[in-house]
Amino acid sequence: MDFTSFLIQLLNSVQYGFLLFLVASGLTLVFGIMGIINLAHGAFYMFGAYIVWWLFGFTESLTLSILFGVPLIMLLGLAIERLAIAHLYQRDHLYQVLLTFGMILVLNECQKIFWGTDFYSVPVPEVLSGSIPLTENQVYPIYRVFISIVCMLIAAGMYLLIQKTRLGMTIRAGASNREMVQALGVNINWVFAVVFSLGAGLAGFAGMIGAPVSSVYPGMGDQILIISFVVVVIGGIGSIKGAFIGAMLIGLADTFGKVLVPDFASMAVYATMAVILLWRPQGLFGQSAH
Amino acid sequence: MFRTSLTTNLILICLLVVLAALPPFLGIYYGNMVTRLMILGIFAMSLDLLIGFTGLVSFGHAAFFGLSGYILGIVMMDTETASIYWVLPACLGVTALASLVIGWFSVRTSGIYFIMITLAFAQMLFYFFNENTALGGSDGMFIFAKPTLAIGSWNPIDFEDHHTFYYVVLVSLILSYLGLRRLLNAPFGQVIQGIRTNEDRTRALGFATRRYKLVSFIIAGTLAGFAGFLEAMHTSIISPAHLGWHESGNVMMTVILGGIGTLHGPVLGAFAFGFLHDWLQDVTEHPTLYMGIFVIAVVLFLPRGIAGLPADIARWLRRKPPGDGGSPP
Amino acid sequence: MSEPILTTVRLGKQFGALRAVFGVSLEFEPGVVHAIIGPNGAGKTTLINLLSGNLPPSDGSIHYRGQDITGLSPDRISQLGVGRSFQKTNIFPTFTCFENCWLAAQSRRPSSMRFFRPARRLVDVEARALNALETCGLGERRDTVAAEMSYGEQRQLEIGMMLATEPDLLLLDEPLAGMGSEEATQVIGLLRRLAEEHTLILIEHDMDAVFAIADLITVMVNGEVLKTGSVEQIRNSAEVQQAYLGVEEDEA
Numbered sequence: 001m002d003f004t005s006f007l008i009q010l011l012n013s014v015q016y017g018f019l020l021f022l023v024a025s026g027l028t029l030v031f032g033i034m035g036i037i038n039l040a041h042g043a044f045y046m047f048g049a050y051i052v053w054w055l056f057g058f059t060e061s062l063t064l065s066i067l068f069g070v071p072l073i074m075l076l077g078l079a080i081e082r083l084a085i086a087h088l089y090q091r092d093h094l095y096q097v098l099l100t101f102g103m104i105l106v107l108n109e110c111q112k113i114f115w116g117t118d119f120y121s122v123p124v125p126e127v128l129s130g131s132i133p134l135t136e137n138q139v140y141p142i143y144r145v146f147i148s149i150v151c152m153l154i155a156a157g158m159y160l161l162i163q164k165t166r167l168g169m170t171i172r173a174g175a176s177n178r179e180m181v182q183a184l185g186v187n188i189n190w191v192f193a194v195v196f197s198l199g200a201g202l203a204g205f206a207g208m209i210g211a212p213v214s215s216v217y218p219g220m221g222d223q224i225l226i227i228s229f230v231v232v233v234i235g236g237i238g239s240i241k242g243a244f245i246g247a248m249l250i251g252l253a254d255t256f257g258k259v260l261v262p263d264f265a266s267m268a269v270y271a272t273m274a275v276i277l278l279w280r281p282q283g284l285f286g287q288s289a290h
Numbered sequence: 291m292f293r294t295s296l297t298t299n300l301i302l303i304c305l306l307v308v309l310a311a312l313p314p315f316l317g318i319y320y321g322n323m324v325t326r327l328m329i330l331g332i333f334a335m336s337l338d339l340l341i342g343f344t345g346l347v348s349f350g351h352a353a354f355f356g357l358s359g360y361i362l363g364i365v366m367m368d369t370e371t372a373s374i375y376w377v378l379p380a381c382l383g384v385t386a387l388a389s390l391v392i393g394w395f396s397v398r399t400s401g402i403y404f405i406m407i408t409l410a411f412a413q414m415l416f417y418f419f420n421e422n423t424a425l426g427g428s429d430g431m432f433i434f435a436k437p438t439l440a441i442g443s444w445n446p447i448d449f450e451d452h453h454t455f456y457y458v459v460l461v462s463l464i465l466s467y468l469g470l471r472r473l474l475n476a477p478f479g480q481v482i483q484g485i486r487t488n489e490d491r492t493r494a495l496g497f498a499t500r501r502y503k504l505v506s507f508i509i510a511g512t513l514a515g516f517a518g519f520l521e522a523m524h525t526s527i528i529s530p531a532h533l534g535w536h537e538s539g540n541v542m543m544t545v546i547l548g549g550i551g552t553l554h555g556p557v558l559g560a561f562a563f564g565f566l567h568d569w570l571q572d573v574t575e576h577p578t579l580y581m582g583i584f585v586i587a588v589v590l591f592l593p594r595g596i597a598g599l600p601a602d603i604a605r606w607l608r609r610k611p612p613g614d615g616g617s618p619p
Numbered sequence: 620m621s622e623p624i625l626t627t628v629r630l631g632k633q634f635g636a637l638r639a640v641f642g643v644s645l646e647f648e649p650g651v652v653h654a655i656i657g658p659n660g661a662g663k664t665t666l667i668n669l670l671s672g673n674l675p676p677s678d679g680s681i682h683y684r685g686q687d688i689t690g691l692s693p694d695r696i697s698q699l700g701v702g703r704s705f706q707k708t709n710i711f712p713t714f715t716c717f718e719n720c721w722l723a724a725q726s727r728r729p730s731s732m733r734f735f736r737p738a739r740r741l742v743d744v745e746a747r748a749l750n751a752l753e754t755c756g757l758g759e760r761r762d763t764v765a766a767e768m769s770y771g772e773q774r775q776l777e778i779g780m781m782l783a784t785e786p787d788l789l790l791l792d793e794p795l796a797g798m799g800s801e802e803a804t805q806v807i808g809l810l811r812r813l814a815e816e817h818t819l820i821l822i823e824h825d826m827d828a829v830f831a832i833a834d835l836i837t838v839m840v841n842g843e844v845l846k847t848g849s850v851e852q853i854r855n856s857a858e859v860q861q862a863y864l865g866v867e868e869d870e871a
């Protein structure tokens with residue numbers, strides 16, 4: 001592999017890693033703070049992609065579609081949290097897995113009923129459709145760089161939100177000690193609803209901004225869900241920092257796996273996970289049992 | 291601890307008699323369906339050993355079910371006939387080895403980690419077969435011939451015959467059930483039930499709990515492999531979907547629907563699940579949608595499953611109807 | 620003097636910046652009831668957790684009958700003959716009393732990796748379980764599900780389970796916690812009887828009980844040993860009064 005191809009793959013890894021991070025960060029927050037294992041998280045990613053495709057039909061603009069789409073996804077998340085997830089806080093993980101599994105069946109079927117089983121594509125916005133020339137015959141699409149930059153800004157925003165704001169403080173406190181937060185007079189139900197809706201919004205946004213690159217198809221939510229689980233496990237449950245590192249590692253493993261061992265690229269991801277868990281069973285930044 | 295009441299045992303024996311007497315009345319479609327549901331019953335029982343009796347929520351149990359089928363497929367790929375005397379041990383051996391490796395990693399963790407790690411390992415196997423073009427990739431492979439029980443020219447049981455195979459599966463189901471019962475009442479079974487109830491205390495009593503969890507994981511995985519072997523024999527096809535996480539979710543659902551930690555419940559669950567799905571396919575265009583709603587409803591309203599239903603109903607009947615006032619004497 | 624059954628050498632446990640236990644060097648004589656007392660947060664339960672293997676120590680070492688057991692897992696330590704009861708009731712709530720003690724007794728079999736023969740046919744285990752039930756005073760409650768019993772009875776069961784493992788050394792973490800006076804009297808009687816055949820290391824807040832049962836008392840403050848001595852020595856020590864009993868009075 002020459003340097004330019006290496007650079008291209010590296011950029012691809014980073015871009016994929018950032019998208020994964022947006023999905024996985026919601027997942028890990030919901031685990032860490034609410035103690036909920038949410039299999040339906042991937043569905044938000046999928047619905048994000050479909051909604052942006054559907055809105056694009058009216059608005060003809062990716063930006064507008066995303067602006068309208070994100071609140072829709074957040075509302076969907078809020079509704080699901082209030083109607084179903086809220087009943088699960090005191091229940092065993094087993095029931096959380098099952099209920100959200102049932103929800104996947106429902107949401108995937110709804111997707112088929114609303115939008116059918118065809119593959120759709122969303123065009124890259126005019127301004128971002130160009131490419132950056134790397135060598136005489138190798139170019140890199142601007143839009144992919146754009147995705148990375150936007151995701152980076154969101155990641156930075158999230159960092160500020162969690163580290164510097166009052167809401168972030170409550171979220172962090174809730175993750176480490178739920179009773180304490182309640183004792184301080186914060187309505188924990190409200191915090192949970194916000195966190196869940198925020199997580200849904202992030203996953204949905206990832207689906208939207210990624211739609212022009214990945215295209216829009218049934219089952220896209222399941223695929224990203226499982227990979228996000230791997231990211232969360234690698235990073236350590238509840239750790240945003242861990243989710244970031246994990247997402248980047250998986251981005252690298254997947255992208256370079258596809259180039260170096262094309263037949264078993266998907267396995268490369270899981271092999272990465274196995275190695276890391278062998279070394280640290282609770283993930284890179286997870287709290288150990290003691 | 292695992293106990294069954296006399297009533298439960300009597301009901302189970304009655305159901306067994308019905309299953310044994312049923313084949314002449316079933317026809318090919320329903321005969322095959324009941325055969326398949328009995329196989330899924332074995333599969334679900336094996337998961338109940340983990341979830342219901344050891345307290346290990348495995349979300350990758352289908353891996354062993356499918357892996358065993360693939361081994362059968364690979365063995366039968368280039369051969370017309372093969373003897374079951376070595377094919378079955380090969381299938382179970384590979385499955386046991388896989389559950390040893392996966393279990394070794396997984397039992398180091400607990401809670402959410404255990405759920406996700408078992409899921410991730412199952413996905414790893416899924417992709418291994420899904421991307422392996424020599425084994426048919428995502429389409430899977432046909433199993434053109436079944437291994438036989440023949441010794442020389444003498445073949446006591448012909449697996450190709452639908453009726454015969456029905457009874458082979460029925461006997462397998464009964465033996466699996468009785469074997470697991472035996473296991474649960476043996477010293478080993480006492481320890482894993484202790485682990486499910488209170489792992490820390492079990493360790494404090496002097497049991498190396500991780501070893502027991504691993505062995506339970508291997509037994510459950512191997513039994514799932516046995517079910518997968520029967521399934522592949524039955525349908526003559528094996529595909530990555532058999533290992534996928536939807537399959538793992540379905541079998542988990544079967545266990546809950548039937549009644550977790552009851553052993554016979556998961557078999558009931560397999561039947562309820564199977565007939566419901568069959569019926570939904572007839573009456574609606576979107577069976578999956580209603581299946582999903584059903585799953586959600588079971589989790590919210592029937593956490594003790596079908597096997598717990600008689601107790602739930604009894605408790606409900608003992609309550610006086612509202613308006614009557616007062617609590618029961 | 621006989622060889623100590625358990626020795627700790629400069630034992631320490633650090634949680635982040637917190638020194639929960641520090642420089643604890645103690646010798647526990649066989650057949651002696653050795654109580655460990657001290658104000659809340661003195662590190663008593665942490666010390667028990669170190670001795671039973673539930674926590675790995677950060678410093679120092681532990682020796683049981685001359686063998687270094689530092690860092691062994693709880694199951695290994697239990698198998699050597701060290702039984703423990705927990706401060707927070709730690710039983711199998713869905714099991715009957717008999718089943719609770721059964722599992723404890725079964726742990727003394729060479730291996731429980733037995734998959735076929737019914738466990739109930741192991742007569743030696745049954746005898747040990749029943750014996751433990753009788754000793755802890757729950758012989759009548761044999762088939763009662765543990766969760767349905769009173770708190771005091773559950774505490775008794777906790778001790779019964781420990782006995783069913785036939786330990787030589789008992790680590791008791793506040794066996795009287797939360798008990799009514801009648802139940803407490805019963806358990807004190809039980810501990811007295813146990814003391815005849817076992818070595819006891821006892822953490823307890825009830826001073827009357829400690830003074831009644833203990834042969835030796837160690838006072839811990841802020842994770843360190845303040846003083847070890849006989850009941851009389853401790854009762855009359857000005858140092859102890861000030862550091863420990865005084866604190867109690869202030870709180871009251």
